Amino acid sequence: MATNTPAAGWAADVIDFLSRNLPGDDEEGGWNDMALTAYQIGCEALVALGQADETSRGAIPRKDARLPEELPRWDDLCVSVLRLAAQQRLLSYRLPDGSKPLPTSGWRIYRIGAPPPPPPNIGAANGLGPAFAAPEVLSLLRALGLLAEGRWTEIAETVFWRDWPEEWKMDFASDPRFSAAVEQALATIPADIRTEMNKLVTITDADVTAAVKRSAAAVEESRAKFGPNAWIGPPDTPEQARRGLEFLCQIELDWLFFRHWRLAGGWLVPNEATKALEIFHDDLAIAMRCAVIKRLYPNLPFAAAS
Structure with a gap:
């Protein structure tokens, strides 16, 4: 099982991404988690990174913000980034052929003459499928060690076990590594x-x-x-x-x-x-x-x- 996580230089990049992409709180300042999982975990990550204090609505910036002596777990922060990126539609997962899945419920609205969605800019690798990410997400994924040469890295695989995209139809429960962990x-x-x-x-x-x-x-x-x-x-x-x-x-x-x-x-x-x-x-x-x-x-x- 790959565990060669990158050096800690990624912490500042994670803080910058979370700070800019969590929804703001107009009443209290800082960030409002809106009782949504991705935002709640993002606010928790900023608190754990020494950049914010927890509030009943999310988090507010700390006046004496500084990184803790020991950083939060790399894999946990990766999950917080992936969830927020997907929530904000800065990261979308594709079917194995690179196409976007059709909605399975609700209304479907099509604009005549609308351009097709951009092709994936992250290639399938190491048991993970293709995806499309905004430029700021691509750079952060590289810093976190999840992406290299346009493809998912080996250490990215088990991070995605924690929040697997339905588009990829992953089945980690049958993986020998999961059985060994049990x-x-x-x-x-x-x-x-x-x-x-x-x-x-x-x-x-x-x-x-x-x-x-x-x-x-x-x-x-x-x-x-x-x-x-x-x-x-x-x-x-x-x-x-x-x-x-x-x-x-x-x-x-x-x-x-x-x-x-x-x-x-x-x-x-x-x-x-x-x-x-x-x-x-x-x-x-x-x-x-x-x-x-x-x-x-x-x-x-x-x-x-x-």
Whole structure:
């Protein structure tokens, strides 16, 4: 597995890109994450890079901005850049033949005489498909070591496992490197992580009863607030309450992997975990959670569901 990441000279380029492409916040100044994943992670990256302070709406520039002594993880920052570039339509992924996929839903609007989309300027390589990137993104991808001679580099492949484009139809779960990482994760689970897993997957009848009571109380509160003519659904049944608790279990297990596990290195020791960004909706971490939990708790299929 390629791990020869580039030297740290890319940090200034990442800061410049994030600062210029995150949406501004007219009320508080700085940047507004708009509750969108790409913007939230971009704001988090600026905070981790010592350039901003977190706010309830995103982030604001720090007056004493300076890089931390230890930079955030390179792979996490790569994901933040790729997500923001795609969100801002500065990076688009193409089908294997280089064409743009047709929309699968919603309206299709065509302009008569419109020029065709530009051809890909990033070639397929190392298990990754073609793409088109704006000039500023091309230069940043080169600085990050993800692009060389117009093609994706070897180290770019597993970065994309974390946020794979649908256009490329990637299947990393069948890759021997993923299988090896599953075995490593199982063999090296820290005691505190395993204890937390045991706690999360345990859903008792008392937990279900408490959830039913909370649902009933919420319904009564809504009826008192909105009156008898408002349409308010019935409280959860025990079956519905259990399914809700199982879903929350999946989310909390995902967060264990988002915060404490990476393909390069496996489980993060505490000082490494502090350098990790909380990259949620991480496709690779979710797949690892499913694989590991399936092996650890074979009688609890809900905990390994994706």
